[in-house]
Amino acid sequence: MKKRILSAGLLLSLTVTAQAQDRQVVDAVARALETQGVMTPKGKLEIEPSFSYSQNTSDRISILGFTQVPTLLVGIIEAEDADLTTFTWGLAARYGLTNRIELELRVPWVYRYDKFTRLVPTGGNGGDETRTFTSNGGGLGDVEAAIRYQFNLESAPFWIGGLRVKSDTGESPFDKELNNITRVYDDPPTGSGAWALEPSLTMIYPTDPAVLFGTAGYTWNMEADAGVDIDSSNGESGNDKYDLGDSFFLGMGMGFAVNNRLSFSLGVNHRTVFKSTVNGRKSGDMLQIDSLTTGFSLAMTEKTSINMSLQAGLTEDAPDVQVNFGMPIMF
Template structure:
């Protein structure tokens, strides 16, 4: 569940910023795509023989506050044990480079290389137990290559709207797995920062684009299946089956002019229960992640554009805030 797969951003990318398109409907693609281009031209993927790149930097902030009761209650007003209050703040920076190649006018191949840097700060303090312990501050930071992804997309129709795009993404386990890192027994934290999920996954997806001048309505659905694997936990081989993820997204993009576009949308993800050795842990539960997205895209040259997307979390398990800056360019 460390991996927080893309929800609405990948779909908004199709609408706003990532492919090479024609300046006119009958011309060869020359620049990354905007909403206006989707309205003018029926092909929304990278044309045959063309290469497009996407350099991006993403900043994610996630925080949580919780109270843990360690002990038991003799009477409703009498607690034997201790109460701990903890506050955790996690900042993640992800820099990635994607390359897309048009196998045909209706099919493209993509490879994405991410670099992940994370900084975690956890503050824990026991209260109301007579303890003389001071507040415990734990900080961990580090980075490395994340999980490399491979994607194949195919546009199903050209002549009629809405346009349908089917996709299949394979995520590797290239990044540093959390199960490869030792745990500090003193504060129960990782000795190093993990940069990957540790598991391979496959994600089939279907997206819809409906041009209605001057806007484009988009919908998406995907299912992430994680391959279970055996990992070393406390010196023992343990079968881990991460919960699969169901993702839904919807939104609309507005073309203010041929070069400037705005977008807004909603994303939802449900992460299903995980299993350990074929059984669900007692504390396993469904996770629901809802987000609001706002984006702007500007094509500043015939071959380049810039896209800025802000995401706000709506549920407790969602990231508080995410800001992504992309610079798609073609050659």
């Protein structure tokens, strides 16, 4: 149970972070192709409705038993295929405090549909039985706020520092009990359950007709209290403290101007997630998440554009595919 809950919290936290990174890269590259300032101009307000889709599948086989001879296994074999789908609708507001400073607030609404297919032994002569369990539901996700500062305006490369704060407004997997029969959530969580801080540094170097970019940062997940007992070894119920693993990330790529309205970008992203802890004890495994990202930006009018990014997982821990759409509107 502990591994399942920790995995749910990590998956939600990483998916939200990846969505924010993809939107920022596509936006910044598109702006750098047209102007030296890549932040929202002073006194301007930008509203961006967005939609993202994330798909992640995994196969797991559990063997409870022993090997009598090299070709004969005595015991119980359980196979599970997990198919996790997440839809996120978001509304972001960005305001140019100065030509160098940009403020952002993002409110997401998350809907999840999880399906688990298991090969369950029947214990009789009928062999094993395949059973499917589903979990679906939606609600408010974790609200985010960010501030970004562009260090230089006159000459390239442009350096941008950022600080993102993620709240715990979404429903936490650590406050929900698993179904006693299916061992999945009846109503899946919509947030990671913990506050997080993420400082980052981005470099953008326009060199006509391309723009080179790189980004690096660190995500610090704060310790939080669990509403359910995820570690029975302490002899108490509902008093567990968990700390989702911190992580650092690196990304790099380039964007190209096709014409004065259309630009696209290619990039690779890496994130290392350290082990989580429950009541001060390490839990789970270190994760290595690598992905390939491509995106484009199409200017519809002088104040409106359409952004899209597609992210494909390159490692076992990464989501299989993630698609993000956004339509920033400048006021």
